[in-house]
Amino acid sequence: VNVTVIDRQGVEHNFEAPTDMDLNLMELCKANELPVKGTCGGMALCASCQCYVLSDTDLPEQSDEELDMLDQALYVKDNSRLGCQIPISENIEGLVVELAPDEED
Ligand code: FES
Secondary structure (H helix, E strand, O other), rough: EEEEEEOOOOOOOEEOOOOOOOHHHHHHHHHHOOOOOOOOOOOOOOOOOEEEEEEOOOOOOOOOOHHHHHOOOOOOOOOOOEEOOOOOOHHOOOOOEEEEEOOOO
């Protein structure tokens, strides 16, 4: 499935991501050496995988855990999502996201 991630320097990274490896967007970024920490391991508990969704892709509903975490995170916008809560599946073809600033920088 085709996914584009814009890094914090504004550089676009385009991936043909496998849908059969049970990855989420945070793991895809890490696997491709983008600077996404994924500190909590994908439990919606750290917001280090926050990104802004720029395409009008139909994404899974946000869980209460994701909404709670985004309530506490910095740099949150209306289009913020936690990358670890976005499964890499055929449904997200054409997804474009931009990485949110790193809270620790
Ligand atoms: Fe921690 Fe996504 S990796 S919230």
